[in-house]
């Protein structure tokens with residue numbers, strides 16, 4: 001069976017969930033060979049093997065943290081040359097898409113971004129994408145070269161599928177371009193203790209209706225009662241009530257959780273673009289005409305300051 | 321010293337309109353009203369600010385690859401304050417994908433002459449967010465992308481990138497390709513004076529032969545990717561909507577319990 005390269009997103013050796021989902025999809029297309037780069041790369045092997053990686057190519061070098069994007073492209077290209085894979089899969093983050101695009105160009109290959117599903121096909125992997133703010137679903141293929149495809153978080157289940165997955169050193173020679181863009185300072189984002197927005201099974205979001213930074217405590221309390229991540233509309237972010245890293249929508253994060261709860265959000269097309277593929281959608285809005293109600297499985301027309309705290313209390317009671 | 325900035329802008333179907341596909345599964349650009357991609361307004365704005373904050377002689381060229389109507393996008397950018405415009409238009413470009421578009425943009429940027437390319441974070445129709453990185457790869461210059469803050473000083477571009485796990489300060493020497501996010505600062509509205517001035521600003525038209533690009537390197541037939549099908553997403557089945565009469569939170573909790581979320 002042909003091998004499929006999977007780019008590993010990890011933080012100091014801790015593999016992030018979207019990469020494990022990618023291994024599930026990779027196994028439909030071939031035998032997953034993982035590529036882990038940077039500090040802690042070697043520590044990823046156990047988790048990757050448990051989820052189906054037959055091999056883990058690792059390379060640790062300071063360049064991956066000190067320079068933007070290109071060193072990772074050089075390494076993936078070296079891995080492609082070493083393995084001759086049937087496809088390369090990369091988690092769909094902003095950086096992942098840039099890495100994937102430059103790799104594709106070097107390989108003379110096409111690139112598909114933001115796939116939400118992947119299947120084997122006669123002419124190579126077939127990717128499902130959700131486009132025009134999720135109004136359409138397309139199926140596409142890469143028609144030239146080795147398919148390079150980025151896949152969104154929450155597109156597949158994480159499955160245990162033990163495989164050999166031994167770590168093996170990848171040999172990488174950095175290109176002249178590798179050191180072109182220097183990272184002169186890095187401030188890691190502080191952890192809130194809540195799940196990652198893009199990975200969470202439940203997302204609780206607040207919009208302009210929340211009406212103030214201090215009121216986001218109400219949204220956070222509901223999120224915490226459900227073990228959810230907190231999201232915000234751009235209106236709430238632009239007003240300075242919540243950090244941009246939590247923005248859901250076209251220019252924020254795209255989320256696809258099991259449950260999305262929107263409070264005080266009207267449901268503009270750019271917001272919908274980032275949440276419309278959520279499995280179950282719930283909204284609380286005092287305007288019965290708000291477009292968000294076109295999407296919901298369950299909607300409450302009411303004041304969020306009454307409904308949300310009552311919901312939080314009731315969830316706590318039910319959970320005991 | 322002079323600084324030549326090329327801003328890449330895309331003409332896109334209005335997101336609030338009824339966007340759909342044409343019969344050949346390309347984005348329908350005829351039946352839906354188009355406009356300058358809102359996310360590229362931020363690129364024009366940052367180019368103008370770099371110019372305003374610079375002691376150098378700065379010339380801002382806006383560049384688009386697109387059908388005839390794409391001139392509207394150029395006009396808007398010129399009325400915001402850009403100096404001149406280049407429109408790459410050719411029937412053989414229909415259906416070109418991101419890899420092909422980056423080729424055309426790279427050739428056009430090189431022909432125009434540049435020290436800095438400024439792009440938007442993503443187009444609002446394709447939403448790939450890859451063209452700036454592809455452009456940097458093709459031009460062989462640093463990519464300094466997805467910036468929420470950008471400045472240029474003495475041949476160096478610096479910026480802040482708010483990534484998923486960290487905020488990074490970046491630095492590269494010119495020439496370089498930059499892309500800016502919608503966090504970089506509100507784009508200005510064209511003034512009446514700007515709109516009038518734009519009418520007199522030069523707009524050059526180039527086709528594939530001007531860029532020495534073969535017709536078999538671009539277009540739908542030669543794309544690196546193929547769309548096999550596009551289906552309208554079935555409308556979500558109408559949900560339950562209830563008016564809060566004092567028990568809304570409890571009713572919602574019951575719904576969540578029924579769906580096993582609680």
Ligand SMILES: Cc1cc2nc3c(=O)[nH]c(=O)nc-3n(C[C@H](O)[C@H](O)[C@H](O)COP(=O)(O)OP(=O)(O)OC[C@H]3O[C@@H](n4cnc5c(N)ncnc54)[C@H](O)[C@@H]3O)c2cc1C
Pocket residue numbers: 206207208209210232233234235236247248249250251252253263264265266267268269270271274284285286287290302303304305358359444502
């Ligand atoms: C290029 C571009 C990109 C964009 N990207 C994004 C993006 O990534 N994400 C995003 O979210 N937006 C984005 N937008 C903005 C988008 O168009 C909307 O402006 C934004 O989503 C509106 O946010 P909102 O729903 O919170 O605010 P509003 O539209 O003002 O809606 C507030 C809602 O709260 C309700 N409300 C008020 N008070 C209460 C109360 N006490 N109880 C219950 N309900 C109440 C109101 O009835 C109203 O429906 C983008 C726009 C553009 C042009």
Ligand SMILES: Nc1ncnc2c1ncn2[C@@H]1O[C@H](COP(=O)(O)O)[C@@H](O)[C@H]1O
Pocket residue numbers: 328329330331357359360363383384385386418421425438439440441442443444446447448449450451452
């Ligand atoms: N046809 C085009 N003409 C000019 N610029 C473009 C074109 N397509 C993409 N771009 C630029 O590349 C950025 C990212 O686009 P994309 O990768 O398609 O999401 C846009 O914000 C534009 O600055």
